[in-house]
Amino acid sequence: MMADYTRQVKSILKAHGCTFVRYGKGDHERWYSPIINANFSIDGKIESRISANKQGLISVTRESTLGEDNVSKIVVIYKSKYGKTKRYAEWISEALNAPLFENANIKSHQLNNYDVVVYGGGLYAGGIDGIKLVTKNSCKSLIVFTVGVADPKDTDYTKILQKAFTSESLSKIKVFHLRGGIDYSKLSFIHKGMMAVMKKMIEKKPLAERDSDDVGVIETYGKDVDFSDKTTIEPLVEYVRTL
Ligand SMILES: Cc1cc2nc3c(=O)[nH]c(=O)nc-3n(C[C@H](O)[C@H](O)[C@H](O)COP(=O)(O)O)c2cc1C
Numbered sequence: 001m002m003a004d005y006t007r008q009v010k011s012i013l014k015a016h017g018c019t020f021v022r023y024g025k026g027d028h029e030r031w032y033s034p035i036i037n038a039n040f041s042i043d044g045k046i047e048s049r050i051s052a053n054k055q056g057l058i059s060v061t062r063e064s065t066l067g068e069d070n071v072s073k074i075v076v077i078y079k080s081k082y083g084k085t086k087r088y089a090e091w092i093s094e095a096l097n098a099p100l101f102e103n104a105n106i107k108s109h110q111l112n113n114y115d116v117v118v119y120g121g122g123l124y125a126g127g128i129d130g131i132k133l134v135t136k137n138s139c140k141s142l143i144v145f146t147v148g149v150a151d152p153k154d155t156d157y158t159k160i161l162q163k164a165f166t167s168e169s170l171s172k173i174k175v176f177h178l179r180g181g182i183d184y185s186k187l188s189f190i191h192k193g194m195m196a197v198m199k200k201m202i203e204k205k206p207l208a209e210r211d212s213d214d215v216g217v218i219e220t221y222g223k224d225v226d227f228s229d230k231t232t233i234e235p236l237v238e239y240v241r242t243l
Contacts, residue, residue, distance in 0.1 A: 006046040013042075048115050048140050073113065074098035074240060077106055078120040079130030082187075084180030084228055085122045085147040091230050092118060092145075095237045103130040108137040116141045116243055118236070122180065123148035123160065125194065131164045141243060145176040145236055149220060149227070152177035154212035176236040181226035195221065 013031060021030040027044030046052050076098050078089035086102075093100035098118070111117055117139040121129035123146050134142055146160070157177060161170055187195065199221050202214040210218075 005048055005052065006042065006044055009042065009046050009052045074116040074118065075101065075106075075111075075114040076118045076120070077101045077103055077133065079103035079133075080120075080122055080147075081124070081129065081191075082122070082183065084226070085120045085129070087228060088145065088147055088178050088180075088233060089118075089120045092120070092233050092237060095233060096240055103133055106133075108133065111137050111139050114140070116143065116240060118143045118145070118240060120145040120147060120178075122146075123150075126160050126163060128160065128164050135165060135169065142173045143176070143236065143240060144173060145178055147178050147180040149180055149182045149225070150213045150216050151227070152179055174239060176239075178232050179227040179229065181224075181228060182220060183224040183226075184222050185224060 013033070017034045019032050021032050021039055024030045024041055028041045029044070030039050031042055032039050043051075074096050076089050076093040076096065078085050078100070079102070080086035080089070089100055092098075096118070103121075111134070117134060119131070119134045119142065121131050121144075123129070128144070128146050131144070134144070146157070148155070155177065157175070161175065165173070184192065184195070195217070198217055202210060202217055205214065
């Protein structure tokens with residue numbers, strides 16, 4: 001059965017003068033485009049505008065993306081305990097001109113209203129805050145950003161990603177790591193306690209065995225540091241714009 005978006009793609013192609021030529025292999029069809037003066041294939045299972053555009057159907061209509069209402073529907077969702085992820089999410093939603101939701105204010109079924117979901121969560125003890133919203137529910141296209149106090153340049157995120165995603169889901173998404181900060185004067189009682197325990201454990205390690213995260217925790221302990229940098233959203237924003 002043809003996926004829903006295939007029908008829409010065909011009507012857009014017809015509106016640009018493209019015509020059906022013959023059935024191809026499997027559920028593919030061969031069509032002719034007068035614009036490129038050549039035949040091309042259409043997959044019978046086009047699920048979204050994004051997959052249509054990824055298949056190169058842009059070139060046969062010479063539009064930047066398919067259709068009139070063709071701008072991908074993007075949403076930015078975040079979970080933030082102390083505001084650093086929230087601020088990045090606000091910058092990203094502004095740059096992409098996309099609606100912004102706090103994790104708690106969007107229902108899982110609403111995710112399907114969007115072609116692209118950009119999800120941001122603060123890092124807490126190696127977990128991405130609230131990530132289950134997008135791992136337990138399907139998104140057409142998912143982009144994730146994490147916000148932690150550690151410097152992404154020196155941090156190995158393998159374990160964090162393995163904890164949050166299956167290897168199959170990880171292969172389908174794109175992840176960006178942004179740097180936030182920490183203000184000890186604002187931490188909850190429990191978080192202060194967790195950081196104190198973490199510091200004690202790190203101090204027990206010989207210097208040579210401490211990794212860059214450990215050094216970061218010791219250096220920033222008890223302080224108010226903020227490494228947030230608006231320019232670091234650019235690779236994510238550029239990536240989403242290419243979808
Ligand atoms: C209890 C606790 C655990 C944390 N664990 C990590 C961590 O594993 N990796 C990291 O980079 N930052 C860690 N952080 C720092 C936060 O990720 C950082 O403060 C971030 O900016 C928080 O974002 P938010 O303000 O949006 O919640 C931790 C902070 C606290 C209080």
